[in-house]
Amino acid sequence: MAIPVETFFLAPDGQGTLQARIQQMVAEGILSGRFRRGEKLPSSRRLAHHLGVSRITVTLAYTELLANDYLSARGRSGYYVSENAPEPPAFDAPRRGEDQVDWTHAIGQRFTGAVGVSRPKDWARYRYPFIYGQADPQLFDHANWRLCAVQALGVRDFAALTRDYYDQDDPDLIEFIVRHTLPRRGIIAKPDEILITLGAQNALWLAAQVLLTQRRVAAVENPCYPGLRDILQQSRCHMVPVPVDQNGLDPDALPDESDVIFTTPSHQCPTSSTMPLDRRRVLLDRAREMEALVVEDDYEFEMSFLKPPLPALKSLDTEGRVIYVGSFSKSLFPGLRLGYLVGSAPFIREARALRASVLRHPPGHIQRTAAYFLSLGHYDSLIRRMSKALHQRRRVMEDALARHGLEIAGRGAHGGSSVWMRAPEGVNTEVLAERLRARDVLIEPGAPFFSEAPAPRNFYRLGYSSIPVERIDEGIARLAQELAALG
Amino acid sequence: MAIPVETFFLAPDGQGTLQARIQQMVAEGILSGRFRRGEKLPSSRRLAHHLGVSRITVTLAYTELLANDYLSARGRSGYYVSENAPEPPAFDAPRRGEDQVDWTHAIGQRFTGAVGVSRPKDWARYRYPFIYGQADPQLFDHANWRLCAVQALGVRDFAALTRDYYDQDDPDLIEFIVRHTLPRRGIIAKPDEILITLGAQNALWLAAQVLLTQRRVAAVENPCYPGLRDILQQSRCHMVPVPVDQNGLDPDALPDESDVIFTTPSHQCPTSSTMPLDRRRVLLDRAREMEALVVEDDYEFEMSFLKPPLPALKSLDTEGRVIYVGSFSKSLFPGLRLGYLVGSAPFIREARALRASVLRHPPGHIQRTAAYFLSLGHYDSLIRRMSKALHQRRRVMEDALARHGLEIAGRGAHGGSSVWMRAPEGVNTEVLAERLRARDVLIEPGAPFFSEAPAPRNFYRLGYSSIPVERIDEGIARLAQELAALG
Numbered sequence: 001m002a003i004p005v006e007t008f009f010l011a012p013d014g015q016g017t018l019q020a021r022i023q024q025m026v027a028e029g030i031l032s033g034r035f036r037r038g039e040k041l042p043s044s045r046r047l048a049h050h051l052g053v054s055r056i057t058v059t060l061a062y063t064e065l066l067a068n069d070y071l072s073a074r075g076r077s078g079y080y081v082s083e084n085a086p087e088p089p090a091f092d093a094p095r096r097g098e099d100q101v102d103w104t105h106a107i108g109q110r111f112t113g114a115v116g117v118s119r120p121k122d123w124a125r126y127r128y129p130f131i132y133g134q135a136d137p138q139l140f141d142h143a144n145w146r147l148c149a150v151q152a153l154g155v156r157d158f159a160a161l162t163r164d165y166y167d168q169d170d171p172d173l174i175e176f177i178v179r180h181t182l183p184r185r186g187i188i189a190k191p192d193e194i195l196i197t198l199g200a201q202n203a204l205w206l207a208a209q210v211l212l213t214q215r216r217v218a219a220v221e222n223p224c225y226p227g228l229r230d231i232l233q234q235s236r237c238h239m240v241p242v243p244v245d246q247n248g249l250d251p252d253a254l255p256d257e258s259d260v261i262f263t264t265p266s267h268q269c270p271t272s273s274t275m276p277l278d279r280r281r282v283l284l285d286r287a288r289e290m291e292a293l294v295v296e297d298d299y300e301f302e303m304s305f306l307k308p309p310l311p312a313l314k315s316l317d318t319e320g321r322v323i324y325v326g327s328f329s330k331s332l333f334p335g336l337r338l339g340y341l342v343g344s345a346p347f348i349r350e351a352r353a354l355r356a357s358v359l360r361h362p363p364g365h366i367q368r369t370a371a372y373f374l375s376l377g378h379y380d381s382l383i384r385r386m387s388k389a390l391h392q393r394r395r396v397m398e399d400a401l402a403r404h405g406l407e408i409a410g411r412g413a414h415g416g417s418s419v420w421m422r423a424p425e426g427v428n429t430e431v432l433a434e435r436l437r438a439r440d441v442l443i444e445p446g447a448p449f450f451s452e453a454p455a456p457r458n459f460y461r462l463g464y465s466s467i468p469v470e471r472i473d474e475g476i477a478r479l480a481q482e483l484a485a486l487g
Numbered sequence: 488m489a490i491p492v493e494t495f496f497l498a499p500d501g502q503g504t505l506q507a508r509i510q511q512m513v514a515e516g517i518l519s520g521r522f523r524r525g526e527k528l529p530s531s532r533r534l535a536h537h538l539g540v541s542r543i544t545v546t547l548a549y550t551e552l553l554a555n556d557y558l559s560a561r562g563r564s565g566y567y568v569s570e571n572a573p574e575p576p577a578f579d580a581p582r583r584g585e586d587q588v589d590w591t592h593a594i595g596q597r598f599t600g601a602v603g604v605s606r607p608k609d610w611a612r613y614r615y616p617f618i619y620g621q622a623d624p625q626l627f628d629h630a631n632w633r634l635c636a637v638q639a640l641g642v643r644d645f646a647a648l649t650r651d652y653y654d655q656d657d658p659d660l661i662e663f664i665v666r667h668t669l670p671r672r673g674i675i676a677k678p679d680e681i682l683i684t685l686g687a688q689n690a691l692w693l694a695a696q697v698l699l700t701q702r703r704v705a706a707v708e709n710p711c712y713p714g715l716r717d718i719l720q721q722s723r724c725h726m727v728p729v730p731v732d733q734n735g736l737d738p739d740a741l742p743d744e745s746d747v748i749f750t751t752p753s754h755q756c757p758t759s760s761t762m763p764l765d766r767r768r769v770l771l772d773r774a775r776e777m778e779a780l781v782v783e784d785d786y787e788f789e790m791s792f793l794k795p796p797l798p799a800l801k802s803l804d805t806e807g808r809v810i811y812v813g814s815f816s817k818s819l820f821p822g823l824r825l826g827y828l829v830g831s832a833p834f835i836r837e838a839r840a841l842r843a844s845v846l847r848h849p850p851g852h853i854q855r856t857a858a859y860f861l862s863l864g865h866y867d868s869l870i871r872r873m874s875k876a877l878h879q880r881r882r883v884m885e886d887a888l889a890r891h892g893l894e895i896a897g898r899g900a901h902g903g904s905s906v907w908m909r910a911p912e913g914v915n916t917e918v919l920a921e922r923l924r925a926r927d928v929l930i931e932p933g934a935p936f937f938s939e940a941p942a943p944r945n946f947y948r949l950g951y952s953s954i955p956v957e958r959i960d961e962g963i964a965r966l967a968q969e970l971a972a973l974g
Contacts, residue, residue, distance in 0.1 A: 004867055007666075009673040012764060012798055032675060034666045050795075099807035103833035106780060108700040111840035121655070146640045149852075153633045168608070179494075179521045186496040188519060198685070198846040205845050213595040230844050277499060293593060308537075311499055320586035337850045346590035353598035357717050358692050358845060359685040363824045365636075366850055380491055 003035055005042040005050045018053055022061035027070055030085050041071065041079040114230040119444070120437070123466075128441040128475030132418050132463030139389055141382050148372035152365055169196040170367035176374045177326075177340060185298065186315030187324065192345045195352050198362050200297060200327035200339040204262075205231050206351045207295050207323055207341060212237040216259040219292075221249050223449035223459075225269045228262060228297075241451035244268055246410070248275035251283040258292045265313055266301040270449045270461050271410030271420040280313050287321055297325045304414040305387035305394075320344040328370055328379075338362060338370055390417055393464040396472045404480035409459060417465040420446070422458060427486050429460040435482050441475050490522055492529040492537045505540055509548035514557055517572050528558065528566040601717040606931070607924070610953075615928040615962030619905050619950030626876055628869050635859035639852055656683040657854035663861045664813075664827060672785065673802030674811065679832045682839050685849050686824040687784060687814035691749075692718050693838045694782050694810055694828060699724040703746040706779075708736050710936035710946075712756040715749060715784075728938035731755055733897070735762035738770040745779045752800055753788040757936045757948050758897030758907045767800050774808055784812045791901040792874035792881075807831040815857055815866075825849060825857055877904055880951040883959045891967035896946060904952040907933070909945060914973050916947040922969050928962050 007029075014021040029035040041047070044062060048055040062079050065071040072082040123129050174191050182189055197203040204227075212218055212235040220228060222241035232239050237260075242253045248268045254261060263283070265275035275283070287294050296313045314324040320343075327339035341351055355361065373379055397419060401408060410420035423429055429445040436443055446459025467475065494516075501508040516522040528534070531549060535542040549566050552558040559569040610616050661678050669676055684690040691714075699705055699722040707715060709728035719726050724747075729740045735755045741748060750770070752762035762770070774781050781800060788796045801811040807830075814826035828838055842848065860866055884906060888895060897907035910916055916932040923930055933946025954962065 004667065004864070006867070007670045009670055009798065009802070011673060011802070013803070029670070034670060052795075097805035099831050100775075100805075101780065101807045101831060102778075103831060106698065107834065107837055108698050108703055109696060109837075111697070111837050111844060114840065114844070142640075146637065149640055150633065150637055153629075153636055180491065183494045183496055183516070183521060186498060198850075201844075202846040209596060210598070211593065211595050216595055227844070234844060288587075293588065308539075311496065315496070315498070316500070318584035318587075320588045336852075337847060344586050344588060344590060347594065350594055350596075350598050353601065357598060357601070357688075357714070357721060359689040360824060363685075363850060363853055365823075366853070377491070380493070 002040040003029075003042065005046050007034075008042070008047060008050060010051050019057050019061045019064070022047075022051070022053070022058060023064050026061070026065055027068075030070055030081055035081050037081050037083050037085055039081045040077075041081070043078060111234070114226070114233075120442070123442055126437070126440050126442050128471055128478065129466050130441065130443050130462040130464065130475060130479075131466055132444060132461060134466045136386075136389070136466050138468075139382070139386050141378055141385075144376070144378040145369070145373055148376065148378070149365070149369045151372055152368035169194075169361065170364060170371055172371035172375070173367045176371055180374070181326065182342065185301065185309070185312035185324075185326075187312055187342060189342050190345075193342055193348055195341045195348050195355065196362050196367060197339045197341055197355070198359065199329045199337040200299075200325050201227055201231075202337075202355075203325045203327070203339045203341045204228060204295070204297065205234075206354055207325070207343075208232055208235045208237075208260075209354055210347060210350045211260050211293060211295075211323075214238075217255065217257050219254050219258040219261045220451070221263060221268060222451045223270055223446065224262075224451070225264070225297075226448045229451065232262075239451075244271055244273065246273050247279055248273050249283065251279065251286040254286055254290070254292075256290060258287075258290055261287060261292055261294045262297070263294060263313070264297045264299045266309060267299050267303070267412050267414070267416040268410070269297075269299055270418065270446065272412035272416040272418060273410050274310065274412060274414045277310055280310070280316055284313065284316055284321065288319065292321075294322045295325065296322050299327075300412075300416055302383045303387060303390060303412075303416055305391040306412070307414045309414060314342060323347060328374075336366065336370070338366060387415070389469070390415065390464065393467070393469050393472060394419075396469055397462070397464055397476070400473050400476035404476055406476070406480060406483070418461050418463040421460050421462055423460060423483060424487050425458055427483065428457045430457070432460065432482060432486060435486070436479060439478050439482065441478050441482075443479065489527040490516075490529065492533050494521075495529070495534060495537060497538050506544050506548045506551070509534075509538070509540070509545060510551050513548070513552055514555075517557055517568055522568050524568050524570050524572055526568045527564075528568070530565060598721070601713070601720075607929070610929055613924070613927050613929045615958055615965065616953050617928065617930050617949040617951065617962060617966075618953055619931060619948060621950075621953045623873075623876070623953050625955075626869070626873050628865055628872075631863070631865040632856070632860055635863065635865070636852070636856045638859055639855035656681075656848065657851060657858055659858035659862070660854045663858055667861070668813065669829065672788065672796070672799035672811075672813075674799055674829060676829050677832075680829055680835055682828045682835050682842065683849050683854060684826045684828055684842065685846065686816045687786075687812050687826040688714055688718075689824075689842075690812040690814070690826045690828045691715060691782065691784065692721075693841055694812070694830075695719055695722045695724075695747075696841055697834060697837045698747050698780060698782075698810075704742065704744050706741050706745040706748045707938070708750060708755060709938045710757055710933070711749075711938070712751070712784075713935045716938065719749075726938075731758060731760065733760050734766050735760045736770065738766065738773040741773055741777070741779075743777060745774075745777055748774060748779055748781045749784070750781060750800070751784045751786040753785050753796060754790070754899050754901070754903040755897070756784075756786055757905065757933065759899035759903040759905060760897050761797065761899060761901045764797055767797070767803055771800065771803055771808065775806065779808075781809045782812065783809050786814075787899075787903055789870045790874060790877060790899075790903055792878040793900065793902045796901060801829060810834060815861075823853065823857070825853060874902070876956070877902065877951065880954070880956050880959060883956055884949065884951055884963070887960050887963035891963055893963070893967060893970070905948050905950040908947050908949055910947060910970060911974050912945055914970065915944045917944070919947065919969060919973060922973070923966060926965050926969065928965050928969075930966065 010021055044055050044058040048058045069082050069084045071079045073079055119131055123131055174194055208231050214236045217238045218232050219240050219242050221244045240255050248265055249263045298312055301309045314322040323343040329336050329338055407422045408419055409422035433443050433445050444461040447455040447457055497508055531542050531545040535545045556569050556571045558566045560566055606618055610618055661681055695718050701723045704725045705719050706727050706729050708731045727742050735752055736750045783800045785799055801809040811829040816823050816825055894909045895906055896909035920930050920932050931948040934942040934944055
């Protein structure tokens with residue numbers, strides 16, 4: 001590979017002769033690892049022109065670097081970084097001086113420190129990964145996604161893709177959601193009641209920012225998705241955890257002063273329980289009484305392989321009280337980052353303005369690719385394939401858990417992609433997870449899902465969206481062994 | 488096209504017999520425009536199974552709909568939405584009741600109402616679009632971008648793309664930025680000092696959120712990019728406008744209590760002026776004295792076709808005081824949404840945590856596609872092609888403006904893609920723009936760029952990134968005519 005001439009940059013405040021500075025610039029590039037062994041340098045003519053110096057100065061610098069074995073010459077073809085050039089130090093790149101900023105003071109607002117679900121970056125290398133929410137490459141429909149992406153990159157679509165889309169979304173994708181996706185949840189919506197977001201996380205964040213202030217009360221399920229608590233903390237609202245049971249969020253436990261209720265009725269996260277139809281009605285009545293809004297994260301409704309999904313809360317809402325969060329990321333693949341908000345037009349307007357300020361809009365190409373993938377029916381096939389696989393895994397999971405006498409704390413009556421587990425009192429599932437990791441098994445300790453401190457330590461989640469069915473049994477056996485050893 | 492059976496959804500609180508409710512569901516789908524003429528309905532067997540009703544109920548409903556000419560039958564191939572079915576009303580889709588929420592109260596924070604640069608959605612249909620920041624499809628390297636996108640969708644890359652990337656970025660893209668992009672600006676940075684963002688807008692937003700609070704002072708250029716003022720308003724900081732002159736931001740005019748200084752030294756937005764090297768040094772000295780940070784938006788440095796770009800402020804910064812904002816969106820295409828932040832590791836850590844909460848991460852596929860496009864050298868060729876075209880357009884612009892005696896208020900000595908113009912006192916460029924629109928010419932009125940109220944009304948911007956060179960002359964002639972008519 002040739003090193004482009006534009007990469008060379010003579011520091012304006014450099015010391016010494018021009019030749020020395022050029023030598024230093026090249027040597028530093030090699031020492032810092034920017035230029036690598038075997039890479040070709042620009043000709044002396046080009047570099048001289050680029051730097052605005054005479055050609056002889058560059059030639060002399062190159063000759064010196066050749067003598068020091070930083071560079072090597074290959075006949076008439078030019079100069080290369082020498083195979084004997086010094087290796088860049090593995091520990092640190094050279095720096096231009098020490099950081100003089102007191103970052104403890106300079107940082108006005110802190111965002112680090114949120115507790116997340118722990119998952120090693122190299123999870124895919126573990127043999128028994130009972131983790132949640134990662135795509136299974138065996139199930140994804142590669143070939144067709146690729147075809148759709150190529151189609152979306154076609155000249156015909158180009159104008160749509162390169163345009164700054166910040167006050168609207170891809171009309172094809174919006175139309176598909178209106179006509180095909182939402183009707184499956186019983187929801188009728190108009191285009192100005194929909195906003196495309198960068199995944200469900202982004203949708204929840206936007207909703208929280210628009211609806212909450214320091215003076216407002218948000219009711220959240222407990223346990224719940226830790227990312228949501230993180231979002232609500234940013235809005236500085238008053239957050240009230242509300243216990244969930246086998247039927248999800250309990251409306252009677254909602255505080256009277258709730259302004260916004262965040263709930264996951266399809267599959268409660270992390271317990272997987274589904275809120276029955278009656279309770280959905282009670283929840284809406286309760287919200288009406290309190291004049292509260294409901295943010296419905298319609299989490300994993302597609303993964304209802306045991307029974308058809310119940311109608312979304314939003315479909316029962318006659319008053320515009322429910323804001324609906326949908327996502328294609330979970331069911332397509334997490335790296336896609338595509339979700340949407342459905343709500344009354346005045347709300348969507350504010351969310352759209354905020355989105356424009358924060359990120360303008362989700363990339364046009366991804367919106368159009370998804371629109372093709374959906375409208376050609378590939379999405380439906382993908383869901384069917386995933387449902388079938390998850391159904392099978394779920395059966396094997398239940399058998400294995402029962403055989404080993406492990407206690408299930410929550411499981412989706414409709415489906416889902418994980419089981420919520422309770423270890424015996426006194427077992428710390430962080431310790432359990434660590435011991436299992438040494439045995440090639442990954443589980444998710446449950447403490448980060450809880451609002452209270454100290455959180456219960458004996459819960460954990462077993463995801464089955466990434467583990468091949470034939471490994472489930474052995475994985476659960478190892479889990480049971482380690483649990484027994486700790487008990 | 489067949490209507491998927493999952494789209495059918497029997498409202499649980501429906502009135503009347505099952506058959507009537509099914510009829511109503513189909514009719515409503517047609518009336519609302521969800522089901523369209525010629526689309527095929529599911530077989531009665533499939534629909535009955537899906538709804539959990541008997542097949543005869545569905546058949547009776549279909550027969551009734553046939554009689555009413557909502558559906559038509561085509562022999563044994565099934566039922567279709569009739570070509571005579573009622574057209575959905577153009578004005579409004581049927582709704583489930585009126586919105587009962589008092590949105591004036593329910594919305595906790597408002598984000599609409601920001602003043603933006605006006606640009607009609609259908610700008611591409613105008614013959615003389617002197618607008619800014621839209622891609623020119625003639626210049627973009629379609630074929631290679633497509634090849635890179637396809638390569639990035641390959642099976643080998645799949646794991647990288649589908650992964651949840653929220654605590655890191657695409658390593659290939661980061662490496663390219665470290666080794667090739669930043670060195671062109673004289674910047675040495677380590678991977679943990681870089682964060683990929685969803686375009687420059689997102690980078691500025693993240694920086695403002697991390698660095699500013701209600702108690703801090705942000706200095707902004709006046710005039711400046713209106714999107715930045717919008718971002719700063721959200722952070723609720725104290726915003727002080729600082730005048731710019733022919734050399735960009737004037738460091739002597741900075742208020743002593745500045746905490747963060749936002750600047751665009753490469754090409755000031757909107758005046759296009761470039762900050763000379765001496766002034767860059769003065770600005771950094773001033774920031775050091777005040778213990779302020781500098782956010783450098785290295786706006787359009789690639790578009791330096793008249794002289795090579797000056798070193799970035801960040802390259803002169805020995806103290807970690809400068810936070811650098813780079814973007815591939817402007818130079819590749821706006822719809823791409825890809826930018827990055829460079830700053831000290833403690834700052835990047837907070838920005839990364841905030842990004843994770845707001846949107847997780849920019850989509851993996853786009854990061855990888857850009858990494859390929861960059862590393863294969865296509866990006867450099869694109870920049871060269873764009874620079875050449877812009878250089879030519881700029882020459883023609885200057886000629887035409889001089890010939891018609893129009894006053895240039897600011898132009899990039901290094902290049903850029905727009906000229907900042909002053910109309911005679913008393914001319915309202917909003918009115919001018921409206922009159923020109925009727926003559927197929929688009930210009931950008933300048934008032935939204937100013938901080939003060941009332942803003943000067945007689946400035947405007949002429950972008951030349953989207954107008955073909957052969958149309959410039961006639962466009963400027965029309966502009967001159969309308970100006971004369973107003974004067």
